[in-house]
Amino acid sequence: MEVMEEGNLMDRIPILLQRDLQYYEANQKVLQENICAGVVGGKLDFPRSASFASVKVVMWLEDEYYAAYRKNSGLLHLADALQDHQTKEAEEAAGCGEHIHTLSQEALDHADLTVLTATIGAAALVKNSLFVWLQCVTKNICPPKGDDKGGSLKLSYKQYSEMTEALAERLLDLHCRLLTLYIIQDADCLHWESSHPFFESERGSYTIQMWWLYMQGTKQDLWNSVPPTMAQRVFAGMLNETLTVLTVRYTQTVPSRARSPLLLVDVSNVLLCVCELLPAICANGEAFVGLNLPSQSKIIRDIHAKSQELFCCLLLRGIPLGALYKVAKKGVQGGIAMFGQRQGLIVPWTIFTMPRLFPPNLNAHWAARCSELPTSTALTLELKVLLAAPQANWWLLLKALLMREAHLSSLIFHHLIRNLPSCDNFIPSARQPSVNRDCLSKKCEGFLCGLECNDIVQWALEQNDPIGQSNYQVLMGLTYIVIMAGKTSDINKTLISALEKSKMNDWASCLDRRQVWNQKRPPWLEAILHLIYPILGPVVHMLVSAVQTTASMYQAMSLSLSCFSEMWDCIPDCLYTVTICLAEILPAEIRPLGDSVLIQLLYIALYSKLLEVAETEAEAEAKEQANGTVSPDAASNAPVSTINMKPKSVICQTLAEAICFIDEDNKHTEQINSLISQARESQRSMGQLEHDIDDAVGLASFASTSRVDDVEAFLRQTTPSVRSEEEFDVENAEYIAEMLVSDVLVTSVGKLSMKMLYQYIRKNFDWILQQLGVSDIEHNPLQPNPGQSIREQKQALIDLMFHIGHRSFDQLLSGGLDIDYTKWFQTPMSMSVEKAWLQVCQRWEFQEGAKLSVHEALMVSFITSQLKP
Numbered sequence: 001m002e003v004m005e006e007g008n009l010m011d012r013i014p015i016l017l018q019r020d021l022q023y024y025e026a027n028q029k030v031l032q033e034n035i036c037a038g039v040v041g042g043k044l045d046f047p048r049s050a051s052f053a054s055v056k057v058v059m060w061l062e063d064e065y066y067a068a069y070r071k072n073s074g075l076l077h078l079a080d081a082l083q084d085h086q087t088k089e090a091e092e093a094a095g096c097g098e099h100i101h102t103l104s105q106e107a108l109d110h111a112d113l114t115v116l117t118a119t120i121g122a123a124a125l126v127k128n129s130l131f132v133w134l135q136c137v138t139k140n141i142c143p144p145k146g147d148d149k150g151g152s153l154k155l156s157y158k159q160y161s162e163m164t165e166a167l168a169e170r171l172l173d174l175h176c177r178l179l180t181l182y183i184i185q186d187a188d189c190l191h192w193e194s195s196h197p198f199f200e201s202e203r204g205s206y207t208i209q210m211w212w213l214y215m216q217g218t219k220q221d222l223w224n225s226v227p228p229t230m231a232q233r234v235f236a237g238m239l240n241e242t243l244t245v246l247t248v249r250y251t252q253t254v255p256s257r258a259r260s261p262l263l264l265v266d267v268s269n270v271l272l273c274v275c276e277l278l279p280a281i282c283a284n285g286e287a288f289v290g291l292n293l294p295s296q297s298k299i300i301r302d303i304h305a306k307s308q309e310l311f312c313c314l315l316l317r318g319i320p321l322g323a324l325y326k327v328a329k330k331g332v333q334g335g336i337a338m339f340g341q342r343q344g345l346i347v348p349w350t351i352f353t354m355p356r357l358f359p360p361n362l363n364a365h366w367a368a369r370c371s372e373l374p375t376s377t378a379l380t381l382e383l384k385v386l387l388a389a390p391q392a393n394w395w396l397l398l399k400a401l402l403m404r405e406a407h408l409s410s411l412i413f414h415h416l417i418r419n420l421p422s423c424d425n426f427i428p429s430a431r432q433p434s435v436n437r438d439c440l441s442k443k444c445e446g447f448l449c450g451l452e453c454n455d456i457v458q459w460a461l462e463q464n465d466p467i468g469q470s471n472y473q474v475l476m477g478l479t480y481i482v483i484m485a486g487k488t489s490d491i492n493k494t495l496i497s498a499l500e501k502s503k504m505n506d507w508a509s510c511l512d513r514r515q516v517w518n519q520k521r522p523p524w525l526e527a528i529l530h531l532i533y534p535i536l537g538p539v540v541h542m543l544v545s546a547v548q549t550t551a552s553m554y555q556a557m558s559l560s561l562s563c564f565s566e567m568w569d570c571i572p573d574c575l576y577t578v579t580i581c582l583a584e585i586l587p588a589e590i591r592p593l594g595d596s597v598l599i600q601l602l603y604i605a606l607y608s609k610l611l612e613v614a615e616t617e618a619e620a621e622a623k624e625q626a627n628g629t630v631s632p633d634a635a636s637n638a639p640v641s642t643i644n645m646k647p648k649s650v651i652c653q654t655l656a657e658a659i660c661f662i663d664e665d666n667k668h669t670e671q672i673n674s675l676i677s678q679a680r681e682s683q684r685s686m687g688q689l690e691h692d693i694d695d696a697v698g699l700a701s702f703a704s705t706s707r708v709d710d711v712e713a714f715l716r717q718t719t720p721s722v723r724s725e726e727e728f729d730v731e732n733a734e735y736i737a738e739m740l741v742s743d744v745l746v747t748s749v750g751k752l753s754m755k756m757l758y759q760y761i762r763k764n765f766d767w768i769l770q771q772l773g774v775s776d777i778e779h780n781p782l783q784p785n786p787g788q789s790i791r792e793q794k795q796a797l798i799d800l801m802f803h804i805g806h807r808s809f810d811q812l813l814s815g816g817l818d819i820d821y822t823k824w825f826q827t828p829m830s831m832s833v834e835k836a837w838l839q840v841c842q843r844w845e846f847q848e849g850a851k852l853s854v855h856e857a858l859m860v861s862f863i864t865s866q867l868k869p
Contacts, residue, residue: 013057020053024103030118035125036444038452041228041391044128046448047121048225054100054122055447058129065133073136075129076448100126104167113174117225120167124227127160168230172237175218179242183207183214189262192255197262204265204810211242212273213801219280228390236281236299239274240306246270247306251313257844260317261813267314268812272804274307275353279388284396284734285370285381290347292369304347311349312831316839319821324840325859327825328866332833339836340828344368348829352819356774357381360823371731375404376772378731383408387765392758394745398485399730399737401478401757406490409482411771412760413494415787416475417502421468426520429608430615433459434476434530434749455755461790470790474760476523477753480530483574484750485740487728488581495524496581508590511582511600516593516607516660525604530749531575532605539563539606540613540652547651553658554667560659561671564602565678575601576679594663594672598679603659610659614652621647763789776806837867 024030031052039046062076100119107115134153189198189205198205218238222231250270255263282288287296290304315338319327327336342348351358351365357377358364367373370381382400386393401409433439433456440454456477460470482494499507509515510525521529542563543556551559579598586592592600646654662668730737744750761768767787769775795803802809811817844850845860852860 012060016053016056020051021102024106024115028112028115030103030115032118032121034446035121036446036449036453038450038454039446039448044131045124045227045229046128047124047227049118050121050125050447051100051103051118054125058125058447061129061133065136069136073132075132100163104170113171113221116167116171116174120164120171120226120230123160123164123167124230127157127164130157130160164230168226168234171226172234175234175238176241179211179214179238180245184211184242184245190249192253192259192263195256195258197258201261202813204269204813205262208246208266208269208273209801209809211246212269212804215239215242215273215277216800219277223390231390232281239277239281240299240302243270243274243303243306247309251309251839252842254842254847255844257850260844264314264318265810265812267310268817269804269809271307271310271314271349271353272807272811274303275350276805278303279384280390282385282388285378285385288381288385289350291344291367293347304349307349308347308829311352312829312835313839315819315821315824316836317843318819319825321843321845321856321859323821325863327822328863332866337826338824338829338831339833340830342828342830345828348824348827352824356776365827375407376774378404379408380769380772380774383761383765383768387762392755394754395734395737395741397754397758397761398481398741398744399734400761401481402486402490402730402737402740404731406482406486406493408768409478409486409490410493410497411768412787413475413478413482413498414501415771416471416478417498419468419471419785419788420475420523421465421472423520423522425465425468426472426522427463427469428519429521429526429529430519430612432526433473434526434752435533435608435612437748452751455759456752457756457759457790466790467785467788470760471788472523473756476527477756479524479527480749480753481744481757483528483531483578484572484744488577491578491581495578496585499524500585508585508587511586511592511597512590513593513600513660513663516600516604517656519608519611521604527753528575528578528601529605529608530747531572532602533609534747535567535570536606536609539567540609543610543655544613544648544651547655553654556655557658557662558668558671560603560606560662561668561675565671565675568675568678568682573683576683594669594676596672596676598676599663599672603662607656607659610652610656614649614656617647617652618649621649763792766793833867834869837869840867 020031032049033052033055034049035046037048040048059076062073066072100123103115104119106112107119130153134157137153184207186205186207189207215238219235222235225231226234250263250267253263279288282300286292287300290296293301293304316324330336332339345368346358346365348365357380362374362377364373364377370378373381379400382396382403386396386400429435431439439459440451440456442454443449443451444453446453456473457470460466460473463469479495482490486494507522510518510521539560543560546556546559547553576598579596579601583597586597593603594600663672728736728740730740741754744754764787766775766777767789770777770779771787807816808814812819840846840863845852845856846864
């Protein structure tokens with residue numbers, strides 16, 4: 001499709017929209033452009049793709065914004081250029097809205113899902129762009145002009161918001177009509193009065209299997225086409241609406257004797273399907289199992305209520321008549337626990353569908369909160385919700401990594417540290433993707449790409465040892481996350497415990513003073529150094545400037561200690577915590593710089609930064625020489641020493657080499673000790689410390705009879721860690737995990753780490769479930785590289801069609817689903833006697849004309865007398 005790039009914007013956009021409509025009329029499709037994966041979703045819920053016309057309109061309007069205010073809005077990366085075009089943007093956006101409305105009507109008339117999702121993407125893209133422009137104009141430029149509703153831009157944004165919601169409702173309505181009118185209708189399957197069993201009682205009905213396949217296919221299509229949050233809302237509506245139809249159908253059906261087994265098989269299949277589909281629309285594990293239901297959304301409450309209704313139908317219609325008679329003999333009032341109240345506990349149908357998560361010997365079904373569940377159960381619930389969502393939920397990922405004493409992190413850490421590449425195959429620090437962003441600087445072909453789509457996963461796949469390098473990066477990211485957001489106990493459970501149990505006897509050699517120069521470092525050390533890297537730019541600049549102004553190496557090293565002392569408040573508190581933990585397990589033969597792990601880490605990071613600056617300056621100097629320009633340093637006069645006459649690259653290299661000897665001959669011992677003391681004092685809460693000292697028995701006499709080192713050790717023990725308080729437990733409240741994950745995501749290495757861990761968990765989810773002891777798949781001892789998968793395994797269509805998760809369809813017929821009716825009837829379910837009778841009276845034995853033996857007739861008569869109101 002030809003596009004006119006020149007001319008007045010007021011002319012170009014109408015022509016573009018006209019040609020886009022002509023293209024649709026000729027080809028019955030809409031040209032689409034992908035949106036950068038790093039932009040998709042988020043707070044504004046960006047779409048995955050949008051129509052070509054909407055992308056062009058946004059680009060042109062951003063150009064106009066840019067020309068108007070001499071700055072870009074941040075939506076696109078353009079150069080800076082002034083005129084007031086707010087009204088123009090609003091007018092052209094309105095024209096685009098009419099075009100989208102026309103296309104959506106055409107799509108609905110022809111039930112064309114492809115065109116409808118393209119129009120939804122276009123509306124969402126323009127809406128979000130208007131929001132960005134509106135925020136920039138109202139906050140940075142001037143308040144919007146216009147009526148009291150906020151000006152033309154705000155009115156346009158409101159119109160597009162309403163249009164996007166309306167299109168989502170039409171998409172939901174279209175899917176629901178397809179499901180209810182075609183997918184879950186079949187004359188043979190629904191012929192409940194037939195005297196012949198369906199398919200010789202060898203399988204369930206086709207309708208449930210086709211419903212499952214349609215729901216799975218539509219979920220994948222929604223996840224890949226419309227904005228993620230909208231996709232969840234549409235899918236939740238589909239599941240709720242169709243579950244309403246199925247619940248009414250199966251709870252009100254009166255089947256013949258031959259068709260009664262079909263009803264039970266179908267209901268059990270529906271419950272297993274809902275259990276697999278429900279995590280995709282839940283916010284956390286509590287919503288998944290029905291805990292704290294009053295605070296959940298209406299759709300979640302409805303789905304749990306309908307599923308529980310189906311489960312009660314399965315129990316009351318499936319229990320053998322003799323067993324039901326024995327239960328009824330106990331008496332309705334107090335004899336049957338099913339009629340007891342069940343408030344605030346896990347919904348029973350979820351326990352039924354997930355027997356591995358709720359084994360009867362652990363009493364997990366009596367839990368009122370997720371924190372009361374066993375570790376494996378609570379973790380699995382959160383991970384299922386995390387991986388079923390259309391986009392990564394970062395706070396939920398952090399919660400899964402840190403909950404229950406960082407159990408999942410410890411499991412991954414202990415496994416991967418045994419499967420790292422050899423030390424010789426470690427990639428040098430300067431070439432690590434988290435340091436050298438050039439290897440992640442490729443733009444994708446998606447619109448709005450700002451390099452946020454790049455991650456380490458693809459980089460690792462391109463290395464000579466993709467599995468080893470992937471393990472390295474996952475371990476580095478996990479270390480960074482645990483240190484930044486975890487408590488001291490989390491660090492001890494993961495990093496410290498893994499190092500102590502590691503088969504590598506020389507794990508601590510990298511902390512020896514003789515290894516400061518070594519740029520091939522283990523991943524956990526590289527992660528710790530990322531806490532220091534952000535503050536080193538000013539330090540390097542001051543050191544180079546000092547040397548250029550005739551400072552000696554001794555003075556430069558003294559200055560570096562002073563810089564660290566002045567900038568200590570800029571370093572995260574967790575650095576001191578992890579250095580204390582490492583110092584406690586450091587072997588006796590290892591001697592760090594200044595006999596302090598903290599000093600060793602600071603100067604390892606500074607050494608790497610100096611080498612990085614030296615390399616950058618050397619490239620710049622080589623370019624200057626190639627261009628024939630003269631460096632100003634070469635013309636400087638009369639230095640005291642010769643080093644300050646050298647180029648910056650040489651100065652940086654010389655400073656780096658001087659670091660290795662900073663503590664020789666006790667040159668800087670006093671400054672080093674002062675820095676260590678400052679770090680210790682900054683971690684100490686003075687009020688808490690005084691309280692602990694007052695409570696200590698005879699501290700004065702204790703100090704007078706003890707060595708100074710012992711007193712310092714005591715004070716260190718009384719110093720509370722920043723993350724050690726119980727209120728920082730991620731299971732206590734969602735806002736805690738949200739607050740902690742914001743600390744991680746504020747840094748570029750934190751973003752890369754979270755992405756890496758999310759991809760690792762997604763690709764190795766089955767292995768994680770096996771380690772937790774809740775997997776439906778048996779462990780295969782012949783599987784190569786368990787827990788180290790670098791590619792996600794996609795389920796084949798044939799498996800998807802005949803399996804619910806990892807369980808085959810018709811579990812009730814195959815014997816894979818063994819229902820202990822007596823146990824369930826003794827489980828409180830808040831069921832009334834009237835509801836129970838409504839299900840029992842629809843059993844074939846209770847129908848007029850049923851051919852029963854005398855014994856069966858007596859049992860039916862007694863049960864009727866007990867349950868019938």
